[in-house]
Each structure stands twice: as structure tokens, then as C-alpha cells.
Amino acid sequence: MAKAWVDPAYRARLFKDATPAIAEIGYAGRQGEHIVALENTPKLHNIVVCTLCSCYPWPVLGLPPVWYKSAPYRSRAVANPREVLADFGVTLPKDTEIRIWDSTAEIRYLVVPMRPAGTESWSEEKLAELVTRDSMIGTGLPKSPQDLK
Amino acid sequence: MGGKHGFGPVKPEPNEPVFHAEWEKRAFALTLAMGMPGGWNIDMGRFARENRPPAEYLSMSYYQIWFAALEQMIKERGLVSDDEIEAGHSLRPPEPVKRVLSPADVAKTLHRGGPTERDTNTGAAFKPGDRVRMKNIQLRTHTRLPGYVRGHIGTIERVIGCHVFPDSNAVGAGENPQWLYTVRFDGPELWGADGDPTVKISVDAWEPYLEPA
Numbered sequence: 067m068a069k070a071w072v073d074p075a076y077r078a079r080l081f082k083d084a085t086p087a088i089a090e091i092g093y094a095g096r097q098g099e100h101i102v103a104l105e106n107t108p109k110l111h112n113i114v115v116c117t118l119c120s121c122y123p124w125p126v127l128g129l130p131p132v133w134y135k136s137a138p139y140r141s142r143a144v145a146n147p148r149e150v151l152a153d154f155g156v157t158l159p160k161d162t163e164i165r166i167w168d169s170t171a172e173i174r175y176l177v178v179p180m181r182p183a184g185t186e187s188w189s190e191e192k193l194a195e196l197v198t199r200d201s202m203i204g205t206g207l208p209k210s211p212q213d214l215k
Numbered sequence: 216m217g218g219k220h221g222f223g224p225v226k227p228e229p230n231e232p233v234f235h236a237e238w239e240k241r242a243f244a245l246t247l248a249m250g251m252p253g254g255w256n257i258d259m260g261r262f263a264r265e266n267r268p269p270a271e272y273l274s275m276s277y278y279q280i281w282f283a284a285l286e287q288m289i290k291e292r293g294l295v296s297d298d299e300i301e302a303g304h305s306l307r308p309p310e311p312v313k314r315v316l317s318p319a320d321v322a323k324t325l326h327r328g329g330p331t332e333r334d335t336n337t338g339a340a341f342k343p344g345d346r347v348r349m350k351n352i353q354l355r356t357h358t359r360l361p362g363y364v365r366g367h368i369g370t371i372e373r374v375i376g377c378h379v380f381p382d383s384n385a386v387g388a389g390e391n392p393q394w395l396y397t398v399r400f401d402g403p404e405l406w407g408a409d410g411d412p413t414v415k416i417s418v419d420a421w422e423p424y425l426e427p428a
Contacts, residue, residue, distance in 0.1 A: 119261065137216055164413055165414075168417065171420075
């Protein structure tokens with residue numbers, strides 16, 4: 067994620083075809099055969115779910131947490147995502163479009179969160195400390211610079 | 216279960232471990248490893264996990280479901296019998312199997328994964344921007360067509376490619392590759408007039424699930 071924040075060419079490759087772009091930095095394999103990266107913007111927030119069971123991009127995020135596989139998340143993420151975000155302590159502006167990606171096939175989705183404000187001079191290594199698992203599922207936001215203090 | 220009510224809030228667990236007990240680790244590893252001698256494919260595995268009475272499905276933990284499905288699949292294939300499960304160890308010589316996952320091959324096998332895209336000579340019936348209705352197919356075997364989109368109208372957002380069709384693959388009817396699309400729906404189309412108009416939902420749907428709208 068941090069690489070996508072600092073390297074425009076890498077970012078372009080990631081959104082064009084995420085599977086080889088992610089393989090470049092060493093992540094590939096089972097349950098990550100066909101990865102698509104989703105771009106969060108000030109107007110659009112992406113959230114990933116698998117209402118059918120538990121599909122999740124193992125090679126990049128590991129195995130899914132219990133809540134991701136639970137009935138509350140699977141039932142509510144598609145119908146009431148703002149309530150689900152509230153369960154995670156996240157509130158988005160009312161006019162932000164929310165896009166839910168139900169992982170019903172073998173395509174695995176990975177959210178690319180927005181780079182936090184106030185990090186303009188930061189290195190890729192330091193930015194990586196701001197990236198959280200939930201921010202790549204869409205149920206969270208990256209940490210802010212204040213969170214690291 | 217998309218859109219069903221009454222399950223309560225999502226409860227994230229701070230600093231959650233990958234597994235909550237040793238047996239979960241073992242159930243997970245055994246399920247992946249037994250795919251090779253067992254000879255089932257991923258869609259057969261999914262069907263074995265989901266195809267149980269709803270009350271039972273909802274009251275079991277995730278890895279309890281995995282373990283129950285594993286037990287069922289190895290029993291169905293004659294690799295183990297009830298008395299052996301009861302005894303907790305094998306009581307007779309093992310059945311011959313075609314392939315076994317050796318420890319040395321685990322990393323390589325996981326790295327290789329199981330890509331599902333296939334070559335095809337057929338053209339895709341739909342293109343981005345087309346309006347489609349999700350067919351109301353009530354299959355009793357495995358399907359990836361969620362109940363909450365059946366009968367609803369959406370827009371083709373992306374033509375993904377030609378992929379193994381799970382509805383066929385799960386019942387041993389072959390890979391039967393079909394064109395796969397991302398289909399996007401407006402919130403109110405799925406959830407009625409009170410549906411949040413700022414929410415859009417997409418599913419990935421194979422061509423047999425779709426008809427022109």
C-alpha cells in the first residue's frame with residue numbers, strides 16, 4: 067500500500083492488473099490467484115465481503131478474522147454498510163459513495179486506502195506503519211500520523 | 216445470508232490470533248492437505264461445508280464446519296469409516312490414493328494456487344454498461360448466485376474473463392468454463408425505497424446467471 071502511495075508507476079500497475087503487481091513484491095498463491103485492487107478516493111469508499119462464506123485474499127492479508135466470516139458481517143455489509151462501519155468506529159461523510167464488493171467468484175479484492183494527510187514527506191517504510199488490515203478490507207481507515215505518536 | 220436481519224452487530228476482536236485453538240490449525244491444514252488424496256475440488260469442498268441444516272450451520276464455528284465437511288468428504292470417498300472415526304485411529308490398511316501432498320511440496324502447492332481462468336473460443340454475451348437481470352435460479356446444489364440479487368436488475372461493470380463454473384464443478388460435472396462479469400446494483404434496487412442511495416453493491420456473476428434486462 068505504501069508503495070502505491072509513493073510510486074505512481076507502481077500504483078498504475080497495481081490498478082491495471084494487481085496479481086502480477088503484487089507478485090513483484092513477493093506475494094502470490096492460493097486464494098490470491100486473481101486479485102483486483104480497489105481505489106478509495108474522497109468520493110468513493112470500497113468495502114469487501116463474502117456473503118456466501120469467507121473468500122479473502124490469503125497471500126496478502128493472511129487468513130480472515132472471525133468477524134469477517136461471521137453472520138453479522140456477511141448479512142449486514144451488503145445492506146447496511148454504514149452501520150457496519152459504525153461497529154468499527156468509522157464514520158464517513160454522508161455523500162461519500164460506498165461500494166460493496168461481494169466476493170462471489172475467484173476474484174479477490176484488496177482495498178487501497180487513501181494516503182493519510184500530513185504524510186507528504188514520509189518514506190515508504192514509515193508510511194507502511196500506517197496501513198492496517200481493516201483498511202485493506204474497507205472496514206477501517208489507515209492510522210493517522212498522530213496515532214503513531 | 217446477505218441482507219438477512221437479526222444477527223446483531225459485528226464484533227471485531229482486538230489483537231485476534233490467526234487460530235483460537237490448536238485443533239483449528241489442524242482442521243485447516245488437514246482440509247487443505249486432504250484435497251489431494253481426496254480428489255475433490257474447491258467447489259465440492261465449499262458445498263460440503265455449506266450444505267447442512269441452517270440451525271446447525273449457524274450454531275457451528277467456522278472451523279467446526281470445516282472439520283465436519285472434511286469428515287464427511289473422506290467418509291464419502293471411503294477413505295475412513297465410522298468405526299475408525301469413533302476409535303480415533305485407523306482400524307484397517309489405508310485405501311490406495313492417487314496423490315498425496317508431501318511436506319516438501321506444501322509451500323510450492325500453496326504458491327501455485329488454483330487459477331480458475333480458462334481459454335475459450337466463445338465471445339462474451341454482455342459488455343460493460345449492459346443492463347442485466349439476475350435469473351431466479353433455485354439450485355439445491357452449490358451455486359455462487361446469492362439469494363439477495365436473484366430477480367434484480369444491475370449493470371455490467373467489467374467483463375472479467377472465462378472462469379470455471381462452480382455450479383458444474385461442485386457436482387463433478389466438469390469445469391464447464393463460462394464468462395464471468397462484475398455486476399453492479401444500486402442500493403434501493405436490492406433493499407427497497409429505504410435502501411441507502413449512496414451504496415452500490417456488486418457481485419461477480421457467471422453468464423448462465425444473467426439475462427438481458
